[in-house]
Amino acid sequence: MTESVRHFDVLVVGAGPAGLNAAAAAASHGVRVGLIDAQPRPGGQVWRHDVAAPQPSPAVGVLATISQHGVEWIAQAQVVQAGPECLLAETAQGTLRLHYRALVLATGARELLLPFPGWTLPGVTGAGGAQALVKQGWPMIGKRAVVAGSGPLLLAAALTLKRHGAQVLGIHEQASSAAVRGFALRLPRWPGKAAQALGMKLQLAGIPYRGGSVVVAAHGDARLREVEIDGPRGRERIACDHLAVGYGLVPNTELAESLGCRLELAGAHPAVAVDAELRTSVEHVFAAGEALGIGGRDCAQVEGAIAGHLAAGHSGPARAVQRKRRHARAFAGLLARSFVLDPRIRSLADADTVVCRCEDVTLRQLQGFASARDARLATRCGMGACQGRICGAALAELDPACVESPGAGRRPPLFPARLATLAESFSNHSQGATP
Ligand SMILES: Cc1cc2nc3c(=O)[nH]c(=O)nc-3n(C[C@H](O)[C@H](O)[C@H](O)COP(=O)(O)OP(=O)(O)OC[C@H]3O[C@@H](n4cnc5c(N)ncnc54)[C@H](O)[C@@H]3O)c2cc1C
Structure with missing residues (x-):
């Protein structure tokens, strides 16, 4: 080294x-x-x-x-x-x-990923996550994909999946159709964005886009088989190979x-x-x-x-x-x-739903703590490979007590690092050098 x-x-x-x-x-x-x-x-x-x-x-x-x-x-x-x-x-x-x-x-x-029953099944990723994977060569040809969550990123993700050969079955936006219409009506103030959105809609013609439509569960055994959607038409199950779901950034x-x-x-x-x-x-x-x-x-x-x-x-x-x-x-x-989170999304996870997938911590184990720090110390939630980047944000959405006050301080390293790197930084600390 x-x-x-x-x-x-x-x-x-x-x-x-x-x-x-x-x-x-x-x-x-x-x-x-x-x-x-x-x-x-x-x-x-x-x-x-x-x-x-x-x-x-x-x-x-x-x-x-x-x-x-x-x-x-x-x-x-x-x-x-x-x-x-x-x-x-x-x-x-x-x-x-x-x-x-x-x-x-x-x-x-x-991405903001929010837990719901089945969200850790193989075949379920973030919407932007799926996009990043296929751009890097992950095979999608012929796969049946459902895109869900919230915000304009869903259109971009659906388009990338389609271009890479996926059969996109539908786009399910949690914001109401009225909210999405309101967004679209105000978009011409940003002509570049309006043109981009129109271009994507045209390229996605024929793919259903549903407002007020929330993924409540992903079903499968060793991998995803079906997603369950709750929308204005009631509940429906859609058989698919991939679910790309993200709630903004x-x-x-x-x-x-x-x-x-x-x-x-x-x-x-x-x-x-x-x-x-x-x-x-x-x-x-x-x-x-x-x-x-x-x-x-x-x-x-x-x-x-x-x-x-x-x-x-x-x-x-x-x-x-x-x-x-x-x-x-x-x-x-x-x-x-325009894309305010529907409160029902915060109550989709049940007691057995894993919230911190790095450390395998369920919602049941996370209940009743006065702060995210207390929850972390008692359960290891947020102490795994992602260092709380996924579960910390999810927990802050699920439980207002776990919203961390900004500036609470963050200890190094910012990402998991090799022991040699840690030794390097700490040895130099002790000699009074920076960092
Ligand atoms: C998964 C995903 C997919 C997206 N796809 C689209 C899309 O298709 N269309 C669209 O309009 N918008 C998309 N967005 C939104 C997009 O992020 C922004 O519009 C735009 O890219 C923001 O630019 P930025 O430069 O602020 O940040 P980013 O583009 O996010 O760039 C930040 C960079 O910082 C690097 N970085 C962060 N921390 C460190 C560190 N400690 N050490 C070294 N490097 C670090 C990251 O590797 C990253 O490359 C996507 C967002 C996400 C999260």
């Missing part, structure tokens, strides 16, 4: 639309920029490499700018610990110490939290708090994109550019796109208002 040290004027964590635009904007001022991501290729969630499709054109443009300006791309490196002006990242070869003068956090979001705030950045609650989940110039509460640390709250790709792009310019010390070009940012962020408000 090797250890290497790098120094940057601006370091960007996350190579999705926000991070790519931040790196391009910062590098356009001639400063030394590093861009790090846990994934092998840049693109983040929305521009994730698809084995069966070319790179989307907005991604091609920003990637060209980045390479032209000599941004150092650090792939397959996961930031596991933060310290003052230095991050520790783990790669297949060893560890990296990344020093920076300014940092941009563009860590994006993950939750910001990834762990790195910001461990740096000491102030977070604020948006509903049951924290987001990174920033001022109008996307400065966090920690000096020289900026944040952009879905880590600030769920606003979509356009919002992530413009915020990335603002944060990148400011991190490089140039406020002029950042000011020029502030109006664009406010417009893009207004879309986040529309999303949140």
